[in-house]
Amino acid sequence: MERVETYMQVxxxxxxxxxxxxxxxxxxxxxxxxxxxGKRAAYVSAHLCRAMGVSNADAFxxxxxxxxxxxxxxxxxxxxxxxxxxxLEHFQSHCTIGxxxxxxxxxxxxxxxxxxxxHENWDGTGFHNLTGEDIPLRAAIxxxxxxxxxxxxxxxxxxxxxxxxxxxxxxxxxxxxxxxxAQALATVATPEFADKLRDxxxxxxxxxxxxxxxxxxxxxxxxxxxxxxxYIIDAKSVFTRNHSRGVAAxxxxxxxxxxxxxxxxxxxxIAACLHDVGKxxxxxxxxxxxxxxxxxxxxxxxxxxxxxxxxxNNVRGLEQIAAWCASHHEKLNGRGYSHxxxxxxxxxxxxxxxxxxxxxxxxxxxxxxxxMNHLQAMDIINGMVANGELDPExxxxxxxxxxxxxxxxxxxxxx
Ligand SMILES: [Fe+2]
Ligand SMILES: [Fe+2]
Ligand SMILES: [Fe+2]
Ligand SMILES: [Fe+2]
Numbered sequence: 001m002e003r004v005e006t007y008m009q010v011x012x013x014x015x016x017x018x019x020x021x022x023x024x025x026x027x028x029x030x031x032x033x034x035x036x037x038g039k040r041a042a043y044v045s046a047h048l049c050r051a052m053g054v055s056n057a058d059a060f061x062x063x064x065x066x067x068x069x070x071x072x073x074x075x076x077x078x079x080x081x082x083x084x085x086x087x088l089e090h091f092q093s094h095c096t097i098g099x100x101x102x103x104x105x106x107x108x109x110x111x112x113x114x115x116x117x118x119h120e121n122w123d124g125t126g127f128h129n130l131t132g133e134d135i136p137l138r139a140a141i142x143x144x145x146x147x148x149x150x151x152x153x154x155x156x157x158x159x160x161x162x163x164x165x166x167x168x169x170x171x172x173x174x175x176x177x178x179x180x181x182a183q184a185l186a187t188v189a190t191p192e193f194a195d196k197l198r199d200x201x202x203x204x205x206x207x208x209x210x211x212x213x214x215x216x217x218x219x220x221x222x223x224x225x226x227x228x229x230x231y232i233i234d235a236k237s238v239f240t241r242n243h244s245r246g247v248a249a250x251x252x253x254x255x256x257x258x259x260x261x262x263x264x265x266x267x268x269x270i271a272a273c274l275h276d277v278g279k280x281x282x283x284x285x286x287x288x289x290x291x292x293x294x295x296x297x298x299x300x301x302x303x304x305x306x307x308x309x310x311x312x313n314n315v316r317g318l319e320q321i322a323a324w325c326a327s328h329h330e331k332l333n334g335r336g337y338s339h340x341x342x343x344x345x346x347x348x349x350x351x352x353x354x355x356x357x358x359x360x361x362x363x364x365x366x367x368x369x370x371x372m373n374h375l376q377a378m379d380i381i382n383g384m385v386a387n388g389e390l391d392p393e394x395x396x397x398x399x400x401x402x403x404x405x406x407x408x409x410x411x412x413x414x415x
Pocket of ligand 1: 069094
């Protein structure tokens with residue numbers, strides 16, 4: 001009989017910072033800048049919450065929503081192509097998709113409407129025409145924090161910033177912004193506050209502002225967050241648009257066949273969802289290069305494993321998952337990367353993830369070849385087994401059951 005759902009102790013703030021770092025990579029690559037827009041919106045929002053007497057837990061949730069409010073960026077870019085983040089702001093869908101995605105985050109309370117309504121104007125001319133006090137307070141706070149950062153580009157650290165913030169909020173109070181929120185901004189807009197918004201200060205400022213929250217998350221909670229993150233990771237490139245979720249579906253299926261108990265199976269699915277989170281740091285030009293990579297490009301590509309490891313190692317509670325992810329490109333004969341581990345160091349779970357990753361990648365289109373069918377993919381996998389790279393038993397399971405992994409079968413905690 002399978003064990004009852006267990007819980008993992010994960011500090012929410014560490015998870016939040018890890019995910020925000022991943023989102024920064026997307027900005028950096030797709031927009032050419034690390035604008036720190038999400039972090040600054042989070043800092044300003046959380047600070048305003050405190051000034052307005054919002055509880056610590058609600059301020060924490062507010063900061064999470066603000067960090068995640070533009071999470072629809074990769075999926076938007078996948079459809080519309082690269083551009084300025086401000087373009088995204090003109091589309092109502094970034095509020096609906098953003099809210100839908102972010103609701104998977106294990107918030108401490110109810111955050112419904114914060115992201116959905118962060119483009120409501122006080123005078124009713126926003127995306128959903130809510131007016132005045134009908135706009136949820138924290139959505140009104142995010143409205144100001146989000147828009148003010150885009151208009152004033154607050155990361156530059158200039159002396160005039162306090163005056164500009166005051167003029168900006170005064171001019172738009174009662175039209176775009178809640179007068180109460182604009183008033184609160186006037187009370188916190190000091191030179192020290194402006195200094196914390198600088199690109200080189202915002203990380204530290206946000207860490208100090210956000211209360212540390214360590215909570216027990218069910219594996220099901222984490223599965224939900226990671227499934228959404230897999231979607232964000234995959235959406236970076238058309239070629240990988242199903243990759244992490246495909247690996248997750250495949251590992252779920254093979255784990256069942258291998259009779260791996262539910263809790264570990266779910267952790268493997270989480271690992272599959274996050275194993276390539278470091279690819280958010282790999283430039284799109286390399287991910288989509290229509291030919292073989294040169295040595296330098298290959299080195300950059302390989303680095304995604306270290307970035308995945310680094311991001312996940314910064315979240316206590318995810319150590320085991322981080323270790324599996326860190327070894328997904330290792331080979332049994334020691335010729336893989338990034339730690340050049342060999343068979344004796346590679347657990348069954350690491351080997352399973354590596355096999356599923358390769359199989360899934362082979363069946364996907366790449367810029368220089370079409371996706372392979374099951375037999376073609378197994379030919380390559382069997383060749384790798386013969387070279388001493390992959391586990392023969394796992395390859396045997398793949399041979400019998402790897403075909404047609406069904407994305408809808410990402411059932412996680414369904415038993
Ligand atoms: Fe927005
Ligand atoms: Fe935004
Ligand atoms: Fe990878
Ligand atoms: Fe992968």
